[in-house]
Amino acid sequence: MTAIPTISVDAMGGDLGPQAVVEGIGHALKRWPDRKVKYLLHGDEALLKPLLDKNPKVAAVCELRHTDTLVQMTDKPSEAVRRARGSSMWNAIQSVKAGEAGAIVSSGNTGALMAISKVILRMKKGVHRPAISANWPTPKGHTVVLDVGANVQCGATQLVEFAILGEAYHRAVFGGEAPTVGLLNVGQEELKGNDIVREADQLIRSSGLDIAYQGFIEGNDISGGSIDVVVTDGFTGNIALKTAEGTARLVAGWVREALTSSLLSKIAAGLLSLGALDRLRQRMDPRYINGGVLLGLKGIVVKSHGGADGEGFASALGLAYVMARSDFMSEIRKNLDKFAQSEEQGVAAAS
Amino acid sequence: MTAIPTISVDAMGGDLGPQAVVEGIGHALKRWPDRKVKYLLHGDEALLKPLLDKNPKVAAVCELRHTDTLVQMTDKPSEAVRRARGSSMWNAIQSVKAGEAGAIVSSGNTGALMAISKVILRMKKGVHRPAISANWPTPKGHTVVLDVGANVQCGATQLVEFAILGEAYHRAVFGGEAPTVGLLNVGQEELKGNDIVREADQLIRSSGLDIAYQGFIEGNDISGGSIDVVVTDGFTGNIALKTAEGTARLVAGWVREALTSSLLSKIAAGLLSLGALDRLRQRMDPRYINGGVLLGLKGIVVKSHGGADGEGFASALGLAYVMARSDFMSEIRKNLDKFAQSEEQGVAAAS
Numbered sequence: 001m002t003a004i005p006t007i008s009v010d011a012m013g014g015d016l017g018p019q020a021v022v023e024g025i026g027h028a029l030k031r032w033p034d035r036k037v038k039y040l041l042h043g044d045e046a047l048l049k050p051l052l053d054k055n056p057k058v059a060a061v062c063e064l065r066h067t068d069t070l071v072q073m074t075d076k077p078s079e080a081v082r083r084a085r086g087s088s089m090w091n092a093i094q095s096v097k098a099g100e101a102g103a104i105v106s107s108g109n110t111g112a113l114m115a116i117s118k119v120i121l122r123m124k125k126g127v128h129r130p131a132i133s134a135n136w137p138t139p140k141g142h143t144v145v146l147d148v149g150a151n152v153q154c155g156a157t158q159l160v161e162f163a164i165l166g167e168a169y170h171r172a173v174f175g176g177e178a179p180t181v182g183l184l185n186v187g188q189e190e191l192k193g194n195d196i197v198r199e200a201d202q203l204i205r206s207s208g209l210d211i212a213y214q215g216f217i218e219g220n221d222i223s224g225g226s227i228d229v230v231v232t233d234g235f236t237g238n239i240a241l242k243t244a245e246g247t248a249r250l251v252a253g254w255v256r257e258a259l260t261s262s263l264l265s266k267i268a269a270g271l272l273s274l275g276a277l278d279r280l281r282q283r284m285d286p287r288y289i290n291g292g293v294l295l296g297l298k299g300i301v302v303k304s305h306g307g308a309d310g311e312g313f314a315s316a317l318g319l320a321y322v323m324a325r326s327d328f329m330s331e332i333r334k335n336l337d338k339f340a341q342s343e344e345q346g347v348a349a350a351s
Numbered sequence: 352m353t354a355i356p357t358i359s360v361d362a363m364g365g366d367l368g369p370q371a372v373v374e375g376i377g378h379a380l381k382r383w384p385d386r387k388v389k390y391l392l393h394g395d396e397a398l399l400k401p402l403l404d405k406n407p408k409v410a411a412v413c414e415l416r417h418t419d420t421l422v423q424m425t426d427k428p429s430e431a432v433r434r435a436r437g438s439s440m441w442n443a444i445q446s447v448k449a450g451e452a453g454a455i456v457s458s459g460n461t462g463a464l465m466a467i468s469k470v471i472l473r474m475k476k477g478v479h480r481p482a483i484s485a486n487w488p489t490p491k492g493h494t495v496v497l498d499v500g501a502n503v504q505c506g507a508t509q510l511v512e513f514a515i516l517g518e519a520y521h522r523a524v525f526g527g528e529a530p531t532v533g534l535l536n537v538g539q540e541e542l543k544g545n546d547i548v549r550e551a552d553q554l555i556r557s558s559g560l561d562i563a564y565q566g567f568i569e570g571n572d573i574s575g576g577s578i579d580v581v582v583t584d585g586f587t588g589n590i591a592l593k594t595a596e597g598t599a600r601l602v603a604g605w606v607r608e609a610l611t612s613s614l615l616s617k618i619a620a621g622l623l624s625l626g627a628l629d630r631l632r633q634r635m636d637p638r639y640i641n642g643g644v645l646l647g648l649k650g651i652v653v654k655s656h657g658g659a660d661g662e663g664f665a666s667a668l669g670l671a672y673v674m675a676r677s678d679f680m681s682e683i684r685k686n687l688d689k690f691a692q693s694e695e696q697g698v699a700a701a702s
Contacts, residue, residue, distance in 0.1 A: 139604055149537055153545050186500055186589040194504050194586055219593025223601040235545055236587055238537040242570025243591040247598040250574040251635065253490055255606055258631040280609040284602065
């Protein structure tokens, strides 16, 4: 990484493409005026140049890297890997591999981003596949949930890896000394979870990891603020994340209706919107928590939501900045090594 | 069933016990003044009699059936089955078996309720294990989600059974002609779900069921109102349900904060609470959607939330009433037979 933190950007990804990317950098400049960041924009010069010309402040912190090929949102990961060489996504990840940038951000095709990142950056030793993290608001701050979609079928060992990655990730992004880690499960006593979560629970307990592990937690704990890191497989995590999004949208609709259902409520809402309601609106705006990190790779890869606009993309850029400047990579090493050692001893003991 | 619909009640279950039960019947009388219902109250006369004496309106519709044993919330299902004979829960279920009541309601231990119901009532032919339903509010009405916790590990065949049960349940409780049914899954293209949901999807499509099946849906569809019945295993369903509860609570907290953060917002809230806010409060009150049905048994068993108060228990009683008077039992028969036939043909074709 160069002296000024550099973030590599796939400027062609997402539903809104270059427009959202350039606007996003503009928003990031405003949101964090004290951060000095340089951006490498990978994409089509013919589209990006005019946007930068209209945004001189953004242009001043960007270096354009032209390519006229891109990964489509509809490409299957396996196809993408074969055909993506030279695309904006490929080149953006390559900038991290080459040491030119400390992180890469893309709103593009998640499966392709994961597959190409694995090919170019490779996995950290001791991690099987990347997990995608999500930052979840709570009354006390944020809970990190992983995996939220990368690994639809997980073994117990993978869940332990997620615990290690998530714990270090929480420290890197939100600070704090020893974030608490829980394994997502159901509450019924005798039916306490499926075989895999039970095995993962035993593995975490017996591996001597340096983690504040709290055991099983339930779905309502995710938003409750009683746990910092929630570990689950990508199937359950993805469904939990989207269920929460849907619920928040439902309740927001009810609130909106309550505030506009009559003249009286409109007057009340008018009074409210002078402050408290704006804060509520911002809290419920998913754009401010946009950005999941593909954890477990030998480099920082941030996935921005495919539908992210400028505000949303700025949040992903902010997350990339924090991760790039953190000690995440070295921090996960210790626990990964401990777990590998414990696994070896387990195998030795069993044979 | 007698001429007046009769509901059998385990009056000792739940954290609040007989108090919530008797209050619940009182609330039900007020909420549905036109419904004529008789209640069989199974429980300790020494506790119930004084409560009934204080509530003559409730006493007038109740018949007390004394027993001084009960199933503890901490009993394991297997123990409960062995020791529960003669308990309030056992006797309450027995009333349905004996044809004295059209449904039974309990706030007691879920695992025990399921195990004892299976022993006394037995499963409908073609259903392996009961599934627990939950009614989920949406902008357009209600979505039924099942299983929300009874079956932590499910095969594809079970998911098909849930689709059949949930579809008939939605018609029984919410009316409507052909409720749409979706299978809960994740959105990633190439990673489209785990093996079990993919197999269940194929089974539903190939079994010729009389169901408006819509294929895969995602977590955000549960609250979205685009689907009437959401089918999933008890692990994912339980986590989705509790995640949604947690999210609703989080957002409600933010709304409350917005309405009380300053003098101005308190004035605004004062204006609002004249109507719109009360409606919002009721919509967000989980007590009004309390009650899951244990589907697939030869009898209607309604599980009220363990922490339900009188208002909550009344909702469960209301659900039991609607189910007891519905054609649910005969309605599920046709699709269960079709599925059994299709399974036999599959086995025959394979051999």
